[in-house]
Amino acid sequence: MEASQEGHIELVQYLIENGVNVNQATRAGDTALGYACESGHTEVAEILLNAGAHIDEAENEGR
Known part of the structure; x- marks a missing residue:
């Protein structure tokens, strides 16, 4: 992470x-994915999404 x-x-x-x-x-x-998005690392976020990261994965803070 x-x-x-x-x-x-x-x-x-x-x-x-x-x-x-x-x-x-x-x-x-x-x-x-949440960490990448919060930190502004869009390329990392795209890589994670392409690898199957769930965009709607629940996080305690609702991100």
């Missing part, structure tokens, strides 16, 4: 290629 928040495109792609669950959420309900 930190890779998404920081905009590390190559690392996000590597993690996806190696089977990371793009819909995994923290205990607080935050997701990699």
Whole structure:
């Protein structure tokens, strides 16, 4: 999730290629897609969406 928040495109792609669950959420309900969007990393968000991230994945803060 930190890779998404920081905009590390190559690392996000590597993690996806190696089977990371793009819909995994923290205990607080935050997701990699949410972090990417909040941080303005649209390319990372697009990569996550193309990898199957759910845009409507529930987060505790309603993001």
